[in-house]
Amino acid sequence: MNKKMIVYTVCKLLRLEAFLLLLPLSVSFFYREPLQLKWAYAGTIALIFVVTLIGHKKPDNITIYSKEGFVIVSLSWMLLSLFGSLPFILSGEIPGFIDAFFETASGFTTTGSSILVDLSVISHSNLFWRSFTHFIGGMGVLVLALAIFPDFNTSSIFIMKAEVPGPQFGKLLSKLMHTARTLYIIYVVMTTVLVLFLRLGGMPWFDSFLIAFGTAGTGGFGVQNGSILPYNSPYIEYVLGIAMLLFGINFNLYFMILIRKWKDAVKSEELRAYLSIVAVSVTLIVLNLLPSYDSLRKCIRDAFFAVSTVITTTGFSTADYGSWPAFSQVILLLLMFVGACAGSTAGGLKVSRVVILIKSTFLQLQRMIYPNSVTVLTFEKKRISDATEKSVTNYFTVYMFLFAGFLIINALNAPDFLTSFSSVAATFNNIGPGLGKVGPTYNYAEIGNLSKIALSFAMIIGRLEIFPMLVLFSPMTWRKH
Amino acid sequence: MKIVIAGGGKVGEALCTDLSAEGYDVILIEVIEERLTKLIEKADITGLVGNGASIKAQLEVGVDTSDVFISVTNSDELNIISAIIARKLGAQHTIARVRNPEYFVNMNFVRDELGITFMINPELVSARDIMTMLRFPYAYDVESFFRGVVNIVEVEIEEDSFLNGKMLQDLNTSDEKVLVCIVDRNHEVFIPNGQFVLQAKDRIYLTGSEEAIHEFWCVKKSPNKRVRSVMIVGGSRISHYLIEKLIKKNIKVKLIEINTKIAEEFSFNFPEITVINGDGTDQDLLREEGISSYDAVVSMTGIDEENMILSMFSHSLNVQKTITKINRKMLMPILDKIGLDSVITPKKVISDLIIRFVRSEGSTKSSKVETLHRFLENRVESLEFIIDGNSRALNIPLKDLKTIPNLLIACILREGQLIFPGGQDVILEGDRVLIITTKKYLDRFDEILVS
Numbered sequence: 001m002n003k004k005m006i007v008y009t010v011c012k013l014l015r016l017e018a019f020l021l022l023l024p025l026s027v028s029f030f031y032r033e034p035l036q037l038k039w040a041y042a043g044t045i046a047l048i049f050v051v052t053l054i055g056h057k058k059p060d061n062i063t064i065y066s067k068e069g070f071v072i073v074s075l076s077w078m079l080l081s082l083f084g085s086l087p088f089i090l091s092g093e094i095p096g097f098i099d100a101f102f103e104t105a106s107g108f109t110t111t112g113s114s115i116l117v118d119l120s121v122i123s124h125s126n127l128f129w130r131s132f133t134h135f136i137g138g139m140g141v142l143v144l145a146l147a148i149f150p151d152f153n154t155s156s157i158f159i160m161k162a163e164v165p166g167p168q169f170g171k172l173l174s175k176l177m178h179t180a181r182t183l184y185i186i187y188v189v190m191t192t193v194l195v196l197f198l199r200l201g202g203m204p205w206f207d208s209f210l211i212a213f214g215t216a217g218t219g220g221f222g223v224q225n226g227s228i229l230p231y232n233s234p235y236i237e238y239v240l241g242i243a244m245l246l247f248g249i250n251f252n253l254y255f256m257i258l259i260r261k262w263k264d265a266v267k268s269e270e271l272r273a274y275l276s277i278v279a280v281s282v283t284l285i286v287l288n289l290l291p292s293y294d295s296l297r298k299c300i301r302d303a304f305f306a307v308s309t310v311i312t313t314t315g316f317s318t319a320d321y322g323s324w325p326a327f328s329q330v331i332l333l334l335l336m337f338v339g340a341c342a343g344s345t346a347g348g349l350k351v352s353r354v355v356i357l358i359k360s361t362f363l364q365l366q367r368m369i370y371p372n373s374v375t376v377l378t379f380e381k382k383r384i385s386d387a388t389e390k391s392v393t394n395y396f397t398v399y400m401f402l403f404a405g406f407l408i409i410n411a412l413n414a415p416d417f418l419t420s421f422s423s424v425a426a427t428f429n430n431i432g433p434g435l436g437k438v439g440p441t442y443n444y445a446e447i448g449n450l451s452k453i454a455l456s457f458a459m460i461i462g463r464l465e466i467f468p469m470l471v472l473f474s475p476m477t478w479r480k481h
Numbered sequence: 482m483k484i485v486i487a488g489g490g491k492v493g494e495a496l497c498t499d500l501s502a503e504g505y506d507v508i509l510i511e512v513i514e515e516r517l518t519k520l521i522e523k524a525d526i527t528g529l530v531g532n533g534a535s536i537k538a539q540l541e542v543g544v545d546t547s548d549v550f551i552s553v554t555n556s557d558e559l560n561i562i563s564a565i566i567a568r569k570l571g572a573q574h575t576i577a578r579v580r581n582p583e584y585f586v587n588m589n590f591v592r593d594e595l596g597i598t599f600m601i602n603p604e605l606v607s608a609r610d611i612m613t614m615l616r617f618p619y620a621y622d623v624e625s626f627f628r629g630v631v632n633i634v635e636v637e638i639e640e641d642s643f644l645n646g647k648m649l650q651d652l653n654t655s656d657e658k659v660l661v662c663i664v665d666r667n668h669e670v671f672i673p674n675g676q677f678v679l680q681a682k683d684r685i686y687l688t689g690s691e692e693a694i695h696e697f698w699c700v701k702k703s704p705n706k707r708v709r710s711v712m713i714v715g716g717s718r719i720s721h722y723l724i725e726k727l728i729k730k731n732i733k734v735k736l737i738e739i740n741t742k743i744a745e746e747f748s749f750n751f752p753e754i755t756v757i758n759g760d761g762t763d764q765d766l767l768r769e770e771g772i773s774s775y776d777a778v779v780s781m782t783g784i785d786e787e788n789m790i791l792s793m794f795s796h797s798l799n800v801q802k803t804i805t806k807i808n809r810k811m812l813m814p815i816l817d818k819i820g821l822d823s824v825i826t827p828k829k830v831i832s833d834l835i836i837r838f839v840r841s842e843g844s845t846k847s848s849k850v851e852t853l854h855r856f857l858e859n860r861v862e863s864l865e866f867i868i869d870g871n872s873r874a875l876n877i878p879l880k881d882l883k884t885i886p887n888l889l890i891a892c893i894l895r896e897g898q899l900i901f902p903g904g905q906d907v908i909l910e911g912d913r914v915l916i917i918t919t920k921k922y923l924d925r926f927d928e929i930l931v932s
Binding site for chain 1 (some may be wrong): 483501506508514522525526527775789
């Protein structure tokens with residue numbers, strides 16, 4: 001275990017966070033906010049620089065392996081959330097530590113679950129930082145570090161593997177740094193385009209930026225009370241609905257389009273499965289809702305937005321799907337688990353895993369019926385090795401176990417089953433609002449402190465796809481021999 | 482610069498790690514998936530599972546837009562075919578590892594008609610390197626520059642050496658023909674200046690012509706200037722090439738080979754040498770064949786451990802020079818501890834050669850790297866440049882030239898004349914300049930200047 005290198009890398013990432021905190025600080029100056037806010041940000045930045053002095057010197061031995069990669073990723077995500085919550089506490093707008101940590105973790109993990117009851121009293125700088133954490137967390141802090149620090153060494157592949165979601169990790173370019181840069185460039189360009197589209201729909205500049213951050217990271221923090229509803233514009237709802245779906249697509253496909261491999265990108269099995277799931281879900285919900293709606297158009301719009309926001313694990317809201325019929329709610333609940341494509345900014349199990357799981361189940365069935373049959377599991381026209389298949393099924397198992405664990409802890413102070421179940425589903429899969437008492441029209445302010453702590457961890461574990469955090473907390477990792 | 486490598490064996494692995502560390506974009510085509518995954522974790526490269534000779538695989542990794550294609554799978558024919566295809570698809574340069582000497586005839590045809598930039602034979606190159614080592618029997622390591630005019634040799638200062646305690650500027654002030662360019666003291670590397678004081682146990686690297694180095698170093702130990710007899714254990718391919726070269730130099734050779742058929746073959750091919758059929762690890766046999774009377778023992782069996790023990794045994798009998806073939810790189814660090822220093826690792830030999838080629842091709846702008854050698858676990862590099870007219874270092878006295886730290890301009894070859902430059906000397910267009918530096922990955926001469 002190369003502890004010195006872990007400390008060094010984590011400190012470097014925290015200093016990167018300090019630089020990013022300069023943005024909300026400038027927002028605070030721009031809007032001429034009270035002195036306390038500026039102090040809150042300046043103080044946090046200063047504190048980070050002082051604390052990270054312990055890891056200032058580059059260690060002699062810089063080799064790290066997958067174990068260290070996992071520890072670096074999980075440790076830095078927890079510490080980023082910890083330090084990121086300080087401005088909220090110091091500014092006095094979220095006085096409680098647990099609340100502030102929950103809110104920041106929810107931001108970085110692009111969950112979008114909030115404990116804030118009234119957004120209108122929150123200052124611009126804090127609103128900005130809240131949404132900006134979505135933007136950073138979406139593509140990943142370590143990927144950002146890889147993109148801008150040229151001296152991240154070659155072992156960083158272990159770090160990137162641990163942070164980028166999905167069962168298989170594909171490098172776009174031979175240099176890791178170029179891969180990270182390309183991903184960020186695609187990400188930033190898409191976000192900028194979205195900002196312009198939102199502005200064209202009459203959304204104020206400040207809101208356009210923040211909502212775009214929330215969409216890009218598939219996070220879902222709003223700017224106004226009532227999320228997207230107050231803008232009262234079908235145009236904005238459609239733009240966001242489509243944008244969320246786009247950010248839920250594997251970024252490698254955008255890269256393929258960039259290098260003019262259109263055909264390969266369109267043929268992607270995961271993309272087709274993802275779009276089919278969206279289409280089927282929208283149709284089913286529309287059919288279910290139609291009797292209670294006056295206009296078909298509004299019905300389709302609400303259903304599309306709800307499906308898009310849930311499957312991409314964003315968590316913006318327009319219509320209150322908490323009051324929809326049970327059938328629609330169940331479909332949405334299931335979509336929470338599916339999530340979007342691997343290699344996107346979304347959470348959940350990921351479509352590719354779901355597809356592999358389903359195929360694997362069918363093959364199992366086939367083996368039962370024809371015991372001597374030879375079967376090969378294929379995905380994206382490539383053979384899936386037994387090891388990959390096993391890792392996907394194992395992931396699902398561990399995922400279920402952890403889900404059950406969080407459900408039990410959360411149930412200790414939950415008002416009812418639906419709230420308890422959906423709040424775990426919504427945080428573990430990084431969606432945001434759930435159903436019942438944590439539905440789109442409610443928030444997480446009322447749940448107990450124990451639940452808040454448990455759900456904060458659920459968010460980070462869910463975002464990092466479980467194993468990095470398990471490695472961090474496993475005694476095996478820290479044993480010397 | 483984009484480099485595609487086919488084959489992720491030992492050489493492929495060394496190429497991937499070294500070339501990607503130098504900043505090139507490396508893509509590997511390898512048949513075995515696990516091997517590829519392992520290498521992607523180890524080096525900053527990307528890859529494809531497939532056959533390097535398939536057009537589909539080559540197109541998928543973009544050989545058509547690549548600068549260098551290197552085929553180092555274990556099959557000669559596959560390497561040749563892959564290189565031809567790569568060239569036809571549009572790769573700028575193609576390199577193929579080819580072992581069979583039958584393919585090594587008519588190199589012009591290979592280059593012009595087949596389009597293979599060059600074929601390398603690891604055994605042949607290794608044999609050449611062993612020959613260089615034998616030219617300096619007292620040295621641990623030897624590298625040649627300026628087509629052999631200048632050598633860098635590594636020697637150790639002993640307690641009773643005339644160099645012990647000497648300050649560098651006090652050495653042969655009259656005519657500087659030999660230069661101490663690197664000092665390795667307890668694994669700390671120095672590029673010394675005139676005030677540097679040498680100590681016993683220092684490993685020093687001497688630069689100069691062959692004659693000058695012999696004269697400088699062998700002031701007291703005149704008897705063993707040259708190797709006149711060599712015992713080779715193991716009739717490998719390298720031995721074959723080596724014996725050819727030794728015979729040309731009129732050096733007495735005795736070969737010990739355990740396999741009767743191979744022994745007979747060697748005897749048939751080389752009537753000039755003595756071939757013994759027997760076990761090279763049998764110490765009685767070695768004594769009987771008079772191992773201690775040979776100037777050098779070269780251990781060439783197929784087993785690393787056997788070679789190591791053989792060399793240790795020869796050392797104990799005071800054979801002056803032992804050369805050990807080691808295939809596995811990970812054994813290198815312990816060799817130093819047990820006193821074996823002249824080691825030949827074929828895969829390292831050819832990966833160094835390819836890297837040198839790539840680097841000299843990579844710097845097309847000005848003043849290309851001609852040759853490159855690395856010392857002391859790659860901590861020091863020596864590079865040979867040909868200076869072109871655009872260099873900013875032209876016509877400036879060296880004492881006024883602001884260069885990066887830890888850098889030495891060791892010597893200049895100008896119109897066949899070897900110059901060890903002083904502060905007043907200048908660099909002219911067309912000079913061949915040898916520099917020694919701890920800065921890595923230089924690929925243009927002007928990078929030595931402080932910008």
